[in-house]
Amino acid sequence: GKADPALQAACRQAVDILVHLIAPVMPHLAEECWQTLGGTDLVAERPWPVYDPSLVVDSEIVLPVQVNGKKRGDLTIARDADQGAVEKAVLALDFVQKALEGKAPRKVIIVPQRIVNVVA
Structure with a gap:
């Protein structure tokens, strides 16, 4: 063609x-x-x-996601996503839900465009 x-x-x-x-x-x-x-x-x-x-400049970035300091996976998200959108997307990830074992996270630490750490 x-x-x-x-x-x-x-x-x-x-x-x-x-x-x-x-x-x-x-x-x-x-x-x-x-x-x-x-x-x-x-x-x-x-x-x-x-x-x-x-x-x-890529329109999307890949953020490593840690739960309690251990890397559990990655999140691909828009480069210009705000912290609220990043937190919502991270908490919806299967591997984060599994690591949290149904508990609410105590804290979500986001270093913009670098890394996300969820503290259970």
């Missing part, structure tokens, strides 16, 4: 950037690749690619 146009565009952009990045080390190869890709100018005359840090 036909590939997704957005995926094709992303792959093409990645190849263009890769060709540009190899230009300082292998200029002849980079220029040859650039011409093969349909470039009409010189790679050496193109502006250097710009790094966008927002593109490398």
Whole structure:
């Protein structure tokens, strides 16, 4: 079947950037690749690619979950989830419920975007 146009565009952009990045080390190869890709100018005359840090930030994070100081598992949750949402999600996990043995937790310690510890 036909590939997704957005995926094709992303792959093409990645190849263009890769060709540009190899230009300082292998200029002849980079220029040859650039011409093969349909470039009409010189790679050496193109502006250097710009790094966008927002593109490398995951929207979800994995938090280790401890019960009484022992790691019991992990929780995958949205990076921007507030502490209330994290606590609710942790207390709903099967392995946390099993470790609590039906008791209410005394304390839930959350280090934002790092770790969660449930004290029974």
